[in-house]
Amino acid sequence: MALLEIKKFGCPVLRQKATLICDITDEVQQLIEDMFATMYAAEGVGLAAQQVGFTERLLVLDVRPRDPLSEPLAFINPEILWTEGECIGEEGCLSLPGIVGDVRRPAQIGVRALDGNGREFEMDLDGIVAKALQHEIDHLNGVLIVEHFNAIKRNLVRGQLRKLQREGKRQALGLTYK
Ligand SMILES: [Zn+2]
Numbered sequence: 001m002a003l004l005e006i007k008k009f010g011c012p013v014l015r016q017k018a019t020l021i022c023d024i025t026d027e028v029q030q031l032i033e034d035m036f037a038t039m040y041a042a043e044g045v046g047l048a049a050q051q052v053g054f055t056e057r058l059l060v061l062d063v064r065p066r067d068p069l070s071e072p073l074a075f076i077n078p079e080i081l082w083t084e085g086e087c088i089g090e091e092g093c094l095s096l097p098g099i100v101g102d103v104r105r106p107a108q109i110g111v112r113a114l115d116g117n118g119r120e121f122e123m124d125l126d127g128i129v130a131k132a133l134q135h136e137i138d139h140l141n142g143v144l145i146v147e148h149f150n151a152i153k154r155n156l157v158r159g160q161l162r163k164l165q166r167e168g169k170r171q172a173l174g175l176t177y178k
Pocket residue numbers: 092093094095135139
């Protein structure tokens with residue numbers, strides 16, 4: 001098990017679209033394990049592969065800190081099948097430390113994916129887990145919460161983003177320690 005470096009805004013991998021996983025190899029399973037460990041260490045509730053420098057269509061989620069009845073889940077090649085309703089809630093992101101803002105999303109979603117063992121499953125979700133999953137699927141499509149912010153909010157965080165961007169670019173060049 002290894003802790004992976006979390007990529008910050010400005011690191012180009014965060015803008016890449018993830019590619020489908022055809023084969024669930026030992027490497028993929030190792031990556032899932034490492035992503036869970038990295039997410040827990042960072043006290044996040046979700047993590048997408050791009051956030052640790054990979055471009056596989058893979059994310060992990062554990063919203064138990066916010067919803068004790070949920071369980072830790074890995075989603076490989078997740079697809080949103082349907083959406084319904086709308087809700088607005090504050091979101092943050094491990095790749096954008098210090099930045100939170102309102103994001104409007106569908107309130108309920110249906111999703112299909114493979115689990116860590118390659119078994120296909122479908123789930124209907126709402127509440128915090130639906131929100132977190134949509135946030136992570138956005139990452140797989142190269143989309144960050146700032147794209148959901150309104151113009152006023154984007155203006156407010158411009159300075160913070162510029163700082164993070166420098167950090168992300170240094171990461172891309174391999175110039176950071178952690
Ligand atoms: Zn995020």
